[in-house]
Amino acid sequence: MFDLKGIFLQTAIERIIEAVSNAIESALGITLLDIVIQILATLILVLIVRFFLWNKITGFLDKRKQFLTDEVENAKKANEEAMSLKEKTEHEYNKLKERSKSIIDSAKQKGEEEQNEIVLRAKREADQIMDDSKKEIEVEKDRARLKMKDEVIDLAALMAEKIIEQEVDRNKYLDKSIDSLDRSENK
Numbered sequence: 001m002f003d004l005k006g007i008f009l010q011t012a013i014e015r016i017i018e019a020v021s022n023a024i025e026s027a028l029g030i031t032l033l034d035i036v037i038q039i040l041a042t043l044i045l046v047l048i049v050r051f052f053l054w055n056k057i058t059g060f061l062d063k064r065k066q067f068l069t070d071e072v073e074n075a076k077k078a079n080e081e082a083m084s085l086k087e088k089t090e091h092e093y094n095k096l097k098e099r100s101k102s103i104i105d106s107a108k109q110k111g112e113e114e115q116n117e118i119v120l121r122a123k124r125e126a127d128q129i130m131d132d133s134k135k136e137i138e139v140e141k142d143r144a145r146l147k148m149k150d151e152v153i154d155l156a157a158l159m160a161e162k163i164i165e166q167e168v169d170r171n172k173y174l175d176k177s178i179d180s181l182d183r184s185e186n187k
Contacts, residue, residue: 152181 025031049057156177 148184149181152177152184156181 021031021033024035159177
């Protein structure tokens, strides 16, 4: 009897396995044995990978992670250096801008001073030329007066000779000539 139970149990398990196998085969198109073989093959593959390749894979992944971390750190440092360089460059640019502005302002001021100096020098030269011209004119006037005086005297002498020739009083005409010359000089 005991034996009957074992056989009955064994047949029930076999029937359940067969029913499950038939259901899986009709639904998926594969047998239960194929599934078990597939699971065992996968477990064996996982074990092989775990024992032979897992350390290499994790080592590679760790190296890759470290490389990416280093790259991120390097990028941050480069960014910080770039920002620092940008600030330094902007600071130097502003200094150069201020310096060039002061140079330009200085050059403008120097130019204005030189312009004023040139204008002042030109005015002085013009005044000197005017003074020299006035002096020259005065000298020329004096020369012309002297020349005129000499000509008047010569003319008076000539007139006097003519008058003497006509027997006129020479002293009378000479005094008149001298008086007229003195009057012309006073003018």
